[in-house]
Amino acid sequence: MSVLIGENMVGGYGGADILRGCTVAVDEGEIAVIVGPNGAGKSTAMKALLGMIELNSGSVRFRGKEISALTPQARIALGIAFVPQNNNVFTNMTVFENLEMGAFLREDDISETVDQIYQLFPILAEKRNQLAGELSGGQRQQVAVARALMSQPSVLMLDEPTAGVSPIVMDELFDRILEVRQAGVAILMVEQNARQALSIADKGYVLVVGENRHTDSGRALLANPEVRRSFLGG
Amino acid sequence: MIRVENVSKHFGGLKAVDHVSIHIASGSITGLIGPNGAGKTTLFNTIAGLYTPTEGHIYLDDEEITGLKPHQLFARGLLRTFQIAHEFARLSVIENLMMVPGLQSGENLINAWFRRAQVEREEQAIHDKAMQVIDFLNLEHIADELAGNLSGGQKKLLELGRTMMVDAKVVFLDEVGAGVNRTLLREIGDAIIKLNQEQNYTFCMIEHDMDFISRLCDPVICMAEGKVLAEGTADQVKNNEEVIEAYLGHGMKHKGAIA
Numbered sequence: 001m002s003v004l005i006g007e008n009m010v011g012g013y014g015g016a017d018i019l020r021g022c023t024v025a026v027d028e029g030e031i032a033v034i035v036g037p038n039g040a041g042k043s044t045a046m047k048a049l050l051g052m053i054e055l056n057s058g059s060v061r062f063r064g065k066e067i068s069a070l071t072p073q074a075r076i077a078l079g080i081a082f083v084p085q086n087n088n089v090f091t092n093m094t095v096f097e098n099l100e101m102g103a104f105l106r107e108d109d110i111s112e113t114v115d116q117i118y119q120l121f122p123i124l125a126e127k128r129n130q131l132a133g134e135l136s137g138g139q140r141q142q143v144a145v146a147r148a149l150m151s152q153p154s155v156l157m158l159d160e161p162t163a164g165v166s167p168i169v170m171d172e173l174f175d176r177i178l179e180v181r182q183a184g185v186a187i188l189m190v191e192q193n194a195r196q197a198l199s200i201a202d203k204g205y206v207l208v209v210g211e212n213r214h215t216d217s218g219r220a221l222l223a224n225p226e227v228r229r230s231f232l233g234g
Numbered sequence: 235m236i237r238v239e240n241v242s243k244h245f246g247g248l249k250a251v252d253h254v255s256i257h258i259a260s261g262s263i264t265g266l267i268g269p270n271g272a273g274k275t276t277l278f279n280t281i282a283g284l285y286t287p288t289e290g291h292i293y294l295d296d297e298e299i300t301g302l303k304p305h306q307l308f309a310r311g312l313l314r315t316f317q318i319a320h321e322f323a324r325l326s327v328i329e330n331l332m333m334v335p336g337l338q339s340g341e342n343l344i345n346a347w348f349r350r351a352q353v354e355r356e357e358q359a360i361h362d363k364a365m366q367v368i369d370f371l372n373l374e375h376i377a378d379e380l381a382g383n384l385s386g387g388q389k390k391l392l393e394l395g396r397t398m399m400v401d402a403k404v405v406f407l408d409e410v411g412a413g414v415n416r417t418l419l420r421e422i423g424d425a426i427i428k429l430n431q432e433q434n435y436t437f438c439m440i441e442h443d444m445d446f447i448s449r450l451c452d453p454v455i456c457m458a459e460g461k462v463l464a465e466g467t468a469d470q471v472k473n474n475e476e477v478i479e480a481y482l483g484h485g486m487k488h489k490g491a492i493a
Contacts, residue, residue: 013383037415038387039376085386085413086318134248137317138270160386163412164317166269166442168483192387192413193443233416 001064002027003186004080004155006049009058017056018044020210026155026188026203031181033201033218035194035231041210042190043085046157049188050082051075062155077105081153085160085190088144091133095124098132098143102150110150117146120176138165141173149180156180158189162196174200194232198222206231235260235404235436236281236312241290242460243273243280250276252460253290258404263430263437265451265468267444269481272457274440275317278406282314283307294404308336311403315396315410317440319389323382327373330381330392331364332357334399360399367395370425372418387414394422398429405429407439411446419443423450444472444482456481 005025012018018041026032034042047053049060051072060068062078070078090098099117103110118125121142127135132143141161148156161177162170170193178200181187191197198204201218206227214227221227228234236258243251251273258264266274279285281292283304292300294310304314322330345353368377371391376384381392390410397405407426411419423446429435441447447454448468456464456477464474471477478484 015383035415038391038413038418039385043385136269136271160413163386164270164409164442166267166481167444168481169270170442171483192415192419194416229417231415231417233420 002061004049004060004062004188006045006060007058009045009048009055009060011048011053011055011058012044013053018210019048019055019058021058022205022207022210022212024049024188024205024207026186028186029181029184030202031177031187031189031200031218032203032205033194033197034188034190034205034207035192035198035221036205036207036213037231039209040207042207043159044210045207046082046159046188046190049157050080073105076151076153079152079154080157081148081151081155082157083144083148083159083161085163089132089135089140089147091131093132094129095132095135095143096128098147099124099150102147105151113150113152117149120149120179121146138169141165141169142176145173145176149185153185155186155188158187160190160192162191162193170196195222198232235262235295236438237293237296238277238281239291239293241277241280241287241292243276243285244288249460251280251287254457254460254462256455256462256465258436258438260436261430261434263426263439263450263452265447265454266438266440266457267442267447267454267471267477267481268457268463273460274457275408277457278314278408278438278440282312282406305336308400311401312406313397313400313402313404314406315390315393315408317408317412319386319393321381321384321389321392323380325381326378327381327384327392328361328364328368328377331367331395331399332360334396335360335363363399367398370398371395372421387418390414391418391422394425401433402435404436404438407437407441409440409442411441411443419446426450444468448472 002025007023008021009019010017010021024045036042048055051070067075099114123139124142124146162173177187198218198221204218204221206214238256241254268274280287283302286301368374394410452467453465454468454471456471458480464471464477
C-alpha cells in the first residue's frame with residue numbers, strides 16, 4: 001500500500017487548473033521521482049499532497065486514510081515533511097535553531113535526532129551556530145532537508161533538492177537521500193537533474209500539463225527514447 | 235572586455251572574494267564553476283554593481299566601472315540574471331519583458347498625452363520584441379499569465395528573456411539552468427550560442443551542470459574559497475586534480491545508468 005497517494009488530483013491556484021487529473025504515490029521504503037517540463041505541475045502536486053492548495057477533485061490518502069480535509073500542519077503531524085524549492089530555511093536563525101523549528105510539533109527530547117542529523121550532514125554540525133542566511137546555496141539546501149527530517153517523517157517530499165548545488169554536493173545529497181530511505185523514510189521528489197534522480201528512483205512519474213504522461217521504474221524511464229528526448233535533454 | 239583586477243569583497247571577517255583577477259574576453263562564453271560558498275555569486279554581484287569591492291578594480295572595455303551602480307552598468311550594456319528570480323509578480327510575463335527597455339517616451343507625461351503616435355509606435359516595437367523573446371523561450375502559452383504564478387523554472391526563463399530585450403554587450407547568468415528541465419536547458423544553450431555567434435553577446439555564467447558548461451564555455455574558471463583555483467578549457471579544468479577534489483568529486487556515481 002502506498003504511504004502517501006494523491007489520486008486523480010485536479011486543482012490549482014484559483015485560475016486555470018494546474019493539476020488535471022494526475023496521480024502520484026510513494027510506497028514504503030521507496031524513492032519516487034517526478035520529472036517533467038517547467039510548469040507541468042510537479043511542485044503543485046506536492047503542495048496538494050501537503051494541503052497547501054485545495055483540490056477541486058481527487059483524493060489524498062496517507063496509509064489508506066483520506067486526508068484531503070486536513071490542514072498542512074495536521075498532515076505534518078501525521079508524518080509528512082516537505083522541503084520547498086525556495087525560501088526553505090529561516091535565514092535569521094542559526095542552523096541549530098532551524099533544526100529546532102523543524103521539531104516544532106514534537107514534545108519529546110530532540111537531542112538524539114539532532115545528533116543523527118549532524119552525523120548525516122557533518123557540515124551542519126560545524127556550522128550549527130551560524131545564521132542559515134550566511135550559508136551558501138548548497139549548505140542551505142542541507143539545512144532545509146535536515147529541518148524537514150527533524151519531524152521524524154515517514155514521507156519526505158523534496159522539491160528540487162539539488163537545484164544550484166555543485167556536483168560533489170549533489171552526489172552527497174543523493175547519497176544522503178539513499179541513507180534516509182535506508183532509515184525507512186519514503187521519499188517523493190521533484191528533480192530536474194532527472195538522469196541522476198531516476199537512476200536512484202524505484203518509481204518515476206513524467207507529468208505534462210498536469211497529467212500523467214509516463215509512469216514506470218526509474219530505470220525503464222531512463223531507457224525510454226521518447227522520455228529521454230523530450231524530458232531528459234536527449 | 236571585462237577585466238577584474240585583484241578584487242576582494244569582505245563581509246566582516248569573511249573574505250567572500252579574495253584577490254581575484256580574471257579576464258572575460260569579448261565574444262567569449264566564460265564559465266564560472268566552484269563549490270557552493272566559493273564566492274561566485276559575490277563576484278558576480280561585485281562586477282554587476284550590487285556590491286562595491288573592498289579592494290581592486292573592474293574595467294569594461296578599458297573603462298573603469300568599479301563602484302558604478304547596476305543601472306549605470308545596464309546603460310553600458312552589462313546585464314545580469316539572478317539565481318533566485320526577481321520578477322514583478324503582479325505583472326504578466328509580457329509586461330515584465332516590456333518593462334526592461336528604459337527611457338521609453340511614454341514614461342514622460344507630456345509625451346504620453348501629446349505624442350501618442352510616437353509612444354504607440356515605440357510600444358508596438360517593444361511589444362513585438364517581447365513576443366519574439368517569448369516565442370524564442372517557448373513561453374507563448376503563458377504570455378499573459380501573472381509572473382508570480384509561474385513555476386520556478388519558468389521564472390528562470392523569464393530572467394533570461396529580460397536580458398534579450400535590450401542589446402546587451404555582456405550578460406552575466408547566475409545559474410540559469412538550476413530548476414530548468416534538461417531538454418529546455420539544451421534549447422537555452424542553443425539560444426545562448428546563437429546570441430553569442432549572431433549578435434556578438436559576451437556571456438559569463440555560473441552553472442553546475444558540467445555537460446552544459448562543457449558544451450558552451452571556453453574558458454572555464456573554477457573558484458574555491460574566494461580565490462581562483464583553476465582556469466582553462468572545460469576539459470583541462472575537469473581533469474584538474476584540485477578541481478576534482480574541491481568541486482566535482484571522484485564519484486560521478488549518480489550520473490545516470492544510461493548516459
